[in-house]
Amino acid sequence: MGAMGPMGGGYMDLNAAIMSSFADVDAREAVNQAAAVASAAENDEEKENNDDDEDVEMSDENKENGTGGGEVPKLSSIFAPPTHLTYRGGGGFQGARTVAKDSKRWLLVNLQRDSEFSSHVLNRDVWRDELVENLIREGFIFWQTMDSTDEGKTYSQRYRVYAFPHIAIIDPRTGRSLWSKEGWTQEKPFDAEAFAEMAMDFCSKHSFDKGPVAPSQPPAKKPGAKTPSTRDFMTEEEQLQAAMAASLEAGTDAKCDNDDDEDEYVMDDDDDEVEYLGTEDEMRDEASKQKSQPEPRPEPEPEPEPKKPPSFIEALLSIEVGEEPSDGGRIQLRMPDAKRMVRKFSSSDTVRTIYAFVAHSSEEAKGGKPFSLMSGFPPKDLEGSIDSTIGDCGLAGQAITVRWKD
Numbered sequence: 001m002g003a004m005g006p007m008g009g010g011y012m013d014l015n016a017a018i019m020s021s022f023a024d025v026d027a028r029e030a031v032n033q034a035a036a037v038a039s040a041a042e043n044d045e046e047k048e049n050n051d052d053d054e055d056v057e058m059s060d061e062n063k064e065n066g067t068g069g070g071e072v073p074k075l076s077s078i079f080a081p082p083t084h085l086t087y088r089g090g091g092g093f094q095g096a097r098t099v100a101k102d103s104k105r106w107l108l109v110n111l112q113r114d115s116e117f118s119s120h121v122l123n124r125d126v127w128r129d130e131l132v133e134n135l136i137r138e139g140f141i142f143w144q145t146m147d148s149t150d151e152g153k154t155y156s157q158r159y160r161v162y163a164f165p166h167i168a169i170i171d172p173r174t175g176r177s178l179w180s181k182e183g184w185t186q187e188k189p190f191d192a193e194a195f196a197e198m199a200m201d202f203c204s205k206h207s208f209d210k211g212p213v214a215p216s217q218p219p220a221k222k223p224g225a226k227t228p229s230t231r232d233f234m235t236e237e238e239q240l241q242a243a244m245a246a247s248l249e250a251g252t253d254a255k256c257d258n259d260d261d262e263d264e265y266v267m268d269d270d271d272d273e274v275e276y277l278g279t280e281d282e283m284r285d286e287a288s289k290q291k292s293q294p295e296p297r298p299e300p301e302p303e304p305e306p307k308k309p310p311s312f313i314e315a316l317l318s319i320e321v322g323e324e325p326s327d328g329g330r331i332q333l334r335m336p337d338a339k340r341m342v343r344k345f346s347s348s349d350t351v352r353t354i355y356a357f358v359a360h361s362s363e364e365a366k367g368g369k370p371f372s373l374m375s376g377f378p379p380k381d382l383e384g385s386i387d388s389t390i391g392d393c394g395l396a397g398q399a400i401t402v403r404w405k406d
Contacts, residue, residue, distance in 0.1 A: 079120040082127035085136055086144045092151040093143060100141035101172035104208040105377070108140040111155060113147050113164035118184035122165050129192035131332065134397060135199045139377030140169075167195075169202060174212045178202070196399065200334055204401050207378045313368050319356035329396025333358065336371075336404050347391030351382050354390070358402055370405040 087096040093109075100107040110127075112119035126132055136142050145152045147164060155161070159168065163183035167190070171178055179202055184190055310318070328344035331354065335341065341361065345353060355373065359365045373382040375398055382400070385393050 079124050081123055081144055082142075085127060085133060086142045092145075093155055096141050096143035097170065097172045097175065100170075103141065105139055105141050105172075106178075106203075106206070107170040107172045108136060108142045109155070109166070109168045109170055110142070110144040111147055111152055111161055111164065111166040111168075112144065116164045116184075118189075119165040121189070122184070126190070126192045126195055129196070130397070131196050131399065132192050132199075135196060135377075135399070139199070139203050141172075171212055176212070178206065197334070197338075197340075200399050200401055203377050204374060204379050204403070209378065311368065313359055313365060313370065316352070316356045316359040317366065319352065321353060321357045321360060329390065331390075331395055331397070332399040334399065334401045335362065336402055345390050345396075347389060347396060349390050351386045351388055351390060351393060351395070354382075354395075354400065355386065362402075364404075372403050372405055374401045374403060375399070 087099065089095050089099060091098065097107050110122070112122070127136075145155075147153065147156055147161070156166075159177055159180075161182065165184060166180065166182045168177050168180035170176070179198070181190060324344050325346045326344070328346045328349075330342060330344055333341045333343070333354075335358075343357065345357075351373075358371065358373070362369075362371075365371055374380065375382055375393075375395060379401060382393070390396060
């Protein structure tokens with residue numbers, strides 16, 4: 001019997017045991033219980049493997065590559081915090097904020113509670129996603145802690161955290177929270193795809209090149225605007241005055257309309273139009289003048305206008321993108337309508353190929369609507385590198401945002 005893989009039936013039973021344990025007990029206790037179940041399953045599996053394979057020796061190649069083990073990952077490693085991504089320097093929250101400010105990156109905060117299983121699921125399903133890892137490394141300093149620590153308690157009070165896990169993006173220049181999300185449900189979990197979409201959208205709208213965003217102020221009241229204490233009725237005398245004012249205004253408008261009509265003359269159907277041609281002698285002289293005048297020369301035909309060079313969009317539509325390569329680099333394209341497309345491109349293709357693929361994939365672009373491609377953090381327009389290769393620009397495995405130009 002072979003070892004259980006991550007996608008095998010043993011792993012599904014283990015996951016079911018975890019979810020069942022968390023229904024009635026504390027999250028940490030449930031993890032320990034599930035770990036015991038996993039350990040017992042591993043021992044039984046190892047015993048069966050030894051009985052079946054006692055006469056089979058591992059080849060030298062498998063020994064060197066370490067492919068003969070096939071051990072099931074431990075629960076402690078599956079749900080462990082993403083220490084490979086988080087800020088590990090001193091100073092806690094303020095230390096991470098200082099580093100984020102100096103490096104011109106946004107401060108990503110994740111406050112967790114040990115008894116909330118969703119906090120552990122966040123570690124497993126979101127922070128270990130390849131695209132999420134790339135986004136965090138490019139544009140964020142990631143600070144994670146538990147709510148039971150002194151730093152966690154201070155943060156909870158300052159930013160009024162009410163549910164866990166808590167995720168927020170902080171402007172390190174001002175300490176102001178620009179985006180946050182709390183809580184997690186089984187029906188609508190906050191998965192890696194949702195975080196990646198949010199992070200790309202956030203970085204496309206915010207930039208360190210601009211000043212900090214000021215807090216929104218309540219709209220100023222217009223002069224004479226009605227306040228809650230203003231009465232909603234008029235007295236009988238006020239109603240009479242309002243009616244008289246409206247009547248005078250209507251009369252003035254009617255008079256203006258009548259004044260405009262006085263200058264207009266409407267011809268009746270019975271009116272006869274008579275054109276004066278002159279006396280007989282005057283008509284004879286006019287005819288002789290017309291004969292003596294030379295006939296006008298025909299105007300030369302205008303030269304045809306030179307053909308205009310094709311527009312940028314027309315040039316892109318003339319490029320054949322070709323079939324998707326099987327061994328190319330994976331690039332995610334986020335369209336203006338929030339739809340996402342994922343395609344592989346060869347590292348030797350130029351960035352112009354990505355532009356051409358977008359132009360062929362959008363009906364609005366086919367109609368001539370100009371667009372731009374933005375990548376990186378802060379987002380950078382790729383048009384300046386349109387003739388560079390995808391490999392030289394390091395776009396393989398990256399996310400690119402498509403925007404309509406104004």
